[in-house]
Each structure stands twice: as C-alpha cells, then as structure tokens.
Amino acid sequence: MHPLRKALHNELHSRPSIYFRDPANVYHFAFADAEDLCDALVERLNQTADAPLATNGSQGLLRLGEDTLKWERHTEFFTLTLVVPRTPGDECWPPLPAALETLVAEYRHLLINADQVLVESEANWAGNTAAYGFKDPSGSTLGGGDAIAWSDFRLGEDGVNRILLVNRRLNAYRLGRMIRRLLEIETYRMMASLTLPVAQAVSLQLKEYDKELTSLSDRNAEGKSSAKALSGDIAALSARIVRSTARTRQRFSATEAYAQIVFERINELRESHIDDCQRLGVFIERRFRPTVRYCAATDQRLVRLGQSVANLGDLLQARVQVEVEEQNSEILRSLNARADTQIKIQKAVEGLSIIAISYYLLSLFKLFYQGLHSVGVDISAKTAILVLGPVVALILGAILLRIKKAKGH
Template sequence: MHPQRERLHNELHARPSIYFDEPATLHHYALLDEAGACEAVLARLGELSGTPPDREAVQQILEVEGLTLKWERHTEFLTLTLLVPRAPEEEAWPAPPALLDTLVGPNHAQLISATQVLVESAHRWAGRPSDYGFRDPSGSRVGDGDAIVWSDFRLTDSGVNRLLLVNQGLDAFRLGRMTRRLLEIETYRMMASLALPLAKELERELQAHEQELGELSERNAEREAESSRPLLGAISELSARLERSGARSRRRFSATEAYSRIVFTRIEELRESRIGESPRLGTFILRRFRPTVHFCDSIHRRQQDLAESVARLNDLLRTRAQVEIEEQNAEMLASLNERTSSQLKIQKAVEGLSIIVISYYLFSLFKLGLQSLDALGVSIVPAVAAAVLAPLGLGIIGVLAWRIQRVKRH
C-alpha cells in the first residue's frame, strides 16, 4: 500500500462544516498569515482549550468555553468560525464573545474579513430585512427555496459585514453547508480583492513603461549612425524593471484568479432565485466583484504582453547588432585578404631576387675558381668550362628554388 494513500484519501473529509440548528449566530474572521499571526492565534487557542493544536492539521473543531469553534489553515490566511447558540428573546446582532477578541485582538492588523451570520427560523424572524437594520438590501432564495439570505453589504462601525439567513427547510447538515458557502464567498472575495491596490499601482508604472518602449522602438527604427550599445543598455534596463514588477505581482494575480473562481463556483452552488424586486445576492456581488477580477487580469496580461514586446525588441536589436558585427568582420577579412595578397607578391619578388643574387654569387665563385686554375698553369678551354659548369650551376639553382617552395608549403 502506498504510504500516502490514507492521507490522500482523507482529504475528502479535510474541511467539514459545522452542523447546527437555528436560531444561532456565526462569527467568522479571516486573518492574513503575516508576522506570525496564525501561529500566535493557534498557540493562544491551544492555551484556552487545553489542547495543543496539531501542526500537521489544516483544520480542527474545538469546544472552547462552552462554544464550538473551528479553525482552518489556508495557504496565506487562517479562518476562525465561532458558533454561538441564540435564544429567541436575544437581540438581533449580539456582540462577539470575548473569546474572539482574545484571539484576534493582538493580530487585528492582519484581519482581512469579518462576517456575522444571523440564522433565524422562518416562523420567528421579523418578516422584513429593514427590521434587522438593512438599508436597500439584496436578497435571494437559496438552496432551491429552502432558505432566504439578506444583506446590504455595509460594514458596521467595527468593520463587520452582516448576513441574515432565514431557514425554511434546511436540516442541520444542509444549514451548515449553506452558511459555509456564504462565509467562503465573503472570505475569498476579500482575498481576491487584495490584488486591486497593486493592480492600480502597476497601471501607472505600465503607462510609463509603454511610453518608454515606444521611444526605444522609434530609436531602433531610425537608421542613424547611433551605436547599438546605448540602445541595448536602455532595453535591458527596461526589461529588468518589468521582470522585477512581474516577480512582485505574479503570485498575487495568480491567487486572485484562483480565489475568484472559488467565489464564482460558490455563488452558483447557492442556486438562487429572486425575491420580489430586490436584487439577488449573487448578482449584487458579481456586478461589483467581477470588474475587479477583470481589471486585475487585464493588468496581468498587459504586463506579460509588454514584457514580450520588450523581449522582441531586444531580439531585433541584437540581430541588428549581429549583422553589423558580421559586416565589420567581412570588411576585416577582405582587408586581411588584400594584405595577404600583397605579402605574397612581395614574397615572390624577394624569392626571385634571392635566386638572382645567389646565381650571381655562384657564377662569381666559378669565375674565381677558373681564374685560380689558370694562374696555376691549368689551361681550360672556355667552351668546355661552360659546358661543364653551366649545367652544374643550373642544377644548384634549381635545388635552391625547390627547397624554397618546400619551405613555403610547410
């Protein structure tokens, strides 16, 4: 059996929902995993519950101070969901228990999402969303009409978004899953929107980069006597800046794409239908959330296209520089050929002069020899001397010429 089989199979049960009956209140907080916030929250939770958290686990449901609390560890954030049973006579929007302030208070700067879901029975709720403090609310029948959800998506003074769920036919299992979908929509919507400030900042940078790229393209298109080196340096610098900004934003934009897909999927799973003239919950969210996702995606694609354009311009300029280098090399080779041809001509002239000089000295030596023999009383007929010495001299000169040619070949 594969050593990872059990662990991979149990991923089917990795993130269960909290199952409960109404009336109840759910407090849901999401904290970014920055400055050790998640580890600090889990350590504090272990102290309060008396059960140290499992470092290998991704979620856990605990009983803390008589309340059900669930924590979930995600890639870059941690969520806390606290279930508080509610008596019918209690106020509509109770304050969060002190337990949450103990856990979240020291890490309030990392709080990215805070949502409160009030779950009421169909026969007990006030009957109008305005009775719960909503102004111009959006509402939908969800779960094929077994529940109604209302919200105006306005934050309270403490930064909490409120949702009202009126249960008309959901059992504890379906009610837990429905509230989980609503909480995931809010959490992942906020996590996906984290890329919006970065996208707006990059938009201004990309405008400057695009203008700079246009100027460099014009300089490259002009046939001036300008050296390619300054232009190559400017393009390399622009490419480095684009690569740096891409490395800074690539992970954030990829996360936005993944989170937005979860939001779209969870909205589809609500199976909404309209209530009167009120806008549907999912329609209200998508109408305002989808442009954010599209804007971030367009900035990401614009950034990639700009980087590709700079790379193409860099390739064109390098090709141009390579052609210039090849032309210079061809001119240098032609100059070397001319020099080599001149050297060969000079060498041939020197060789000819050398043979003439050697021949002159050789015949001079023969002449001196004949004169010496005549002084000793040996009479030599000139015709005989010429017949003997001429072939010998020519042979010696031929041997010298052959040796010169052999040295040249080596």
C-alpha cells in the same frame, strides 16, 4: 499499504462544516498574514474553550458553553467561526461575546474579513428586510428555494458585514454547508481583493516601463546609439521587470485561485430571483469580476512587457551580429586586396629577376667569348649566338620552373 494513504484519504474530512439549527448568530473572522500568530491564537482558544470537540493540524472545533467555535488554518489566512444559538425575540445583531471580542481586538490590525450571519426560521423572521437594518439589499433564494438570503454588503460601524438567512427547509447539515459557502464567498473575495492595490501600483510602474521600452525601441530602430549603451539600458529595464514579476507572481496567482473559488461557491448556491431584488451572486460578480480581470490584465501586461523587452534584446543582438559580420567582411576584403597587391609585386619582382639574370648571363657569356678570342680561338659572333642562345634559354627555363614549383608548395 502506501504510507500516505490514510492521511491523503482523510483530507476529505479535514475541514467539516459546523452543523447547527436555526435560529442562531454566526460570527466569522479572517486574519490575513497570521501564520506566525496561528499557534498563539490556537493556544489561547484552547485555554478559553470548555472542551475540544475535534482537532487536527489545519482546523479544530471547540465548545464555549452553548456556543461552538471553529478555527481553520489556511495558507495565507486564519479563520474563526463562532455559532451562537438564539431564541426568537432576541436582539437581531448582538455584539460578539466578550471572551472572543478580547481575542479578536488584539489582532484587529490583521482582520481582512468580518461577517455576521443571522439565521432565522421562516416562521419567525420579521418578513421585511428593513426590520433588520438593510438598505436596498440584494437577495436570492438558495438551494432550489430551501432558504433565502439578503445582504446590502455595507459595513457597520464595527466593520462587520451582515447577512440574513431565512431557513425554509434546510436541515442542520445542509444549513451548515450553506452558511459555509456564504462565508467562503466573502472571505475568498476579500483575499483576492488584496491584490488590487498591488495591481494598481504595478500599473503605474508599467506605464514608465512602456515609455522606456518605446524609447529603447526607437533608439534601436534609428541605429544611432552604440550597441553597448543600448544593451546596458535594455538589461537594466529587463532586470526591473523581472524584479516586479518575482514580487507579484505569487499575489496574482493567489487572486486567480481565490476568484475561482468565489465563482464556484456562487454557482453552488443555486440561486434564483426573489421579488425584485438583485441576486446576491449577480451583485458580487458584477462588482468583483472587474477587480479580478484588472489583476489578470495587469499580470498579463507585465508578462508581455517582459517578452517585448526580451524580443528587443534579440533584435539588438541580431543588429550587433550583422555589424560584426560586416566588419569581418571588410577585414577579409582588406586582406584580399593586400594579397592581390603582394602577388602583383611578386610578379613584378620575378620579371625583374629574369631580366637581371638574363643580363648577367649574357654578360658572362660575352666575357667567355672574348676570352676565347684572346687565346686564339676564332669563332664568329653568329656562331656564338647560335650556340649560347639556347643555353641561356635553358638556364632561364630551369629558373622559371623552380620558381613555379616553389609557388606550388
């Protein structure tokens, strides 16, 4: 058996829902960036609880008197869910039990989401959402008509979002899963919305980056700026874009994942219209989807801007390469011109050398001819020319042949 088989298989059961029956109040809290506080929170919860029901590294169930408390550890947040049974006629929106209120108050600066769900039976609910303090609420039948949910998505003075769920035909298991979906929609929606301020800040930076990129593109197109200065400016802009990408990549990726979970949970509600109310899922999607699209568009703008800067760098590199090739061509043309000049000079020197050698040979033969006359040898000038002319020609020919062979080598 593979050593990880059991652990991986048991992931199917690692995060069970809390199963309960109506009526009840459900309190849900999500703390962002609470990784360092998880262990301390869990320790304090274990001290407060009457008895642990089930626990593992990522979640735990605790008993607080008649109440059931569940904690869950996630990658970027930590959640607490408390189910408090109630009896018909009790206060609709009672405050959080004091023991948990003290704990939550200490970490309120990390609280990213707080929900309170009032679960009523169809027989005992007031029949009018106004009785529960809602103003123009959205509502839907859930689970094919087995439950009804309302909420106006307005925060109370305590910063809590309130949801009313009227149970028609849900048993304890389905009720627990339905409540979990509603709470996950709100929690993941808020975690995804954490990226909105980041995207807005990045958008302001992108405007400056776009202006700088346009300026650099114009300078590159005009060709007036030196390649060295332009390359330095492009590298500086690229470094800032890479830094922004590195700082926001994880946040934008998280928003995409969280948003997908939100939309999946909305589909799992299996909503249908009730009266003239706008459905819960429609209300959330119409207001939440623009946030997701804005974050995705900002991320895409950042990626495309980085690609544009890289393309501009490639264009500058091509321009520099062309300039270098032109300089090399000029150098080659200059070298060719110098070689041609040297060849012409060499030919002129060779011609002059032949003339000088011919002159010296003729002068030498003249002296030889005069020497012959002085010793009494009578040779006519015509005969001397006929004899010595070919000799001079042969000597010059031999000299020219040696010069030609030297050039060949």
